[in-house]
Amino acid sequence: MTDPRQVPLALTMGDPSGIGLDITLDAWTRRDALSLPPFLFLGDPAALSARADLLGLAVPIREADCSSAAALFDQALPVLPIRCPQPVTVGLPDSGNASAIIGAIDQAVALTLAGDAAAVVTNPIAKAVLYEAGFGFPGHTEYLAELGGQAGGRPLLPVMMLAGPKLMAVPVTIHIPLKDVPAALTADLIETTCRITIHDLRLRFGLAQPRLAVAGLNPHAGEGGALGFEDDAMIRPVVEKLKSEGLSVEGPLPADTLFHDRARAGYDVAICMYHDQALIPAKALGFDDSVNVTLGLPFIRTSPDHGTAFPIAGQGIARPDSLVAALSLARRLADTGTGAH
Template sequence: MLPLALSIGDPSGIGPEILLEAWLRRDTNGLPAFYILGDPSLLASRAERLGLNVAIAETDPEGAVAHFSRSLPVCPLRNRLHDRPGSPDSANAAGIVEAISRAVQDTMQARAASMVTAPIAKKPLYDAGFDFPGHTEFLGHLSEKITGRKVEPVMMLAGPELRTVPVTVHQALAEVPARLSQDLIENTIRTVAQALSEQFSIPEPRLAIAGLNPHAGEGGAMGSEDAEIIAPAIERLQSEGINAFGPLPGDTLFHARARAQYDAAVCMYHDQALIPVKTIAFDETVNVTLGLPFVRTSPDHGTAFDIAGRGIARPDSLIAAIHLARKLADNRNSVR
């Protein structure tokens, strides 16, 4: 069975230590085999700093499974990383980007079953010339380069009790109404419906669609977008056989009885989607990128520079991301 490829993320954050902690809990949590694309010296240094007994094995993806039970498999990067917890440094940008790129390549070349990304911070990357808003957009770019086909990645936050998807992601709230379009909403929902069927093994997914404005526009009294953009998109999708319904008021969409009526909630903007799922299950929620030609998951939290190197970061979301990456890859393969 192929291992999972894990990118190290920003080494100044908690990525290295939650990767170390996840490997230490491999037996307790029944984790599938994985390897890290990172700097073996940095991981050894962070383990020593935290008093963690972790043997590091430099390897390639093909040797990862053989090492996994006894030592943490690490595929070395060409770009070295600096171990300065809590002090983000643009000098690490080349290694961070290399780790992500190589994880994509390994997954696309069937050297890894799927990929899991540790958290990155945007500012150090931007300072080094990184041209993408975040992980999701960069993964879409890499996929297009490899396949030659247009890729429109979609972010999903998947928790044990709730899955949410933002239609607009890294846009300022003031820009969201202008960014929304019927085509964007339709394409997002189609991607979600297909992924739920193929990767999450939900044959006939139910999709609740949130409105943009309070009370889903209150019949036009609180904005026209719900009636003029969102509702027509839903009608078009229903005509295609997709079980999408709404637009629904965001303030009544996430309580327990409402959640029982759908398999995922599609929301109009970032915080509308992320606040409820992180509130319900912050430590167990996973970021999943849909619409890619491979499976990618990630913890739902950021780099946490303020606690990096202190040994208090919890690996729970990363462990959940590893389990989900394995499950989605297996489900995806079973329908091919």
């Protein structure tokens, strides 16, 4: 039987013109001090080597696969080659490299589903760049759900969770305009999001009875209908239904009093109604070390909670903290849970 510690994480390249290469290299150079778990980098070894030279980092790069990555990790950064069709220019993304960016994601998922990798960790992508090449998904989260659904033969609802040292938060609606949120919210969507969150917190985070705090949509959670009807008509019945099943769920709660220290002590995760309601407090409370975790998938996926940061790529100032946290959390989740959904 393979020692689980020898099964590496699969780390995707992300957009090679952004800071994903910078933070990958920086993290590897500090692997011992950070107790970094072994990973296999899926991407272009030439682009990675060129970035190391630009940053003045002495990083030996070796082509590898999942079976050899862990053994190599102490001496060299193991890379499964996925070569970019176009030259990589630091800070200037090229949609001509979209096939390699997406290919790295595809391969990481395939390796993880096969059990050859322990989890998927994704470096940042630039969605607009991929859209130019015909990418038909709003972002990483939705594309990963499509890949997971194809593997399992059924559609999946991906649930995005921001996990930081001070707050875990889940937005029910994700990458849609704010004006479309009220129409997109349904009782079924809120309930399913809560159930997936509870399931994965039990399975992967080891929480026997997760405590959920459900935010209202409107100011003051609707103020009894004076500031909106959705909270009482749609959110409250879902909360009451879940509570009747013995689940620890409270709400709808006013979002403006949900995230201070005393409030956060009373729950494990905040269920929010839209993207910024969750991500603003999550990033304010842990910008450098929060992790994006996708729940509801048949594999573990984490990611740094930041973007490609093209303007600072190649300058040696990008901080690897969030990537390090994403790698560490992925390893912990792989060791805690079964990885199955």
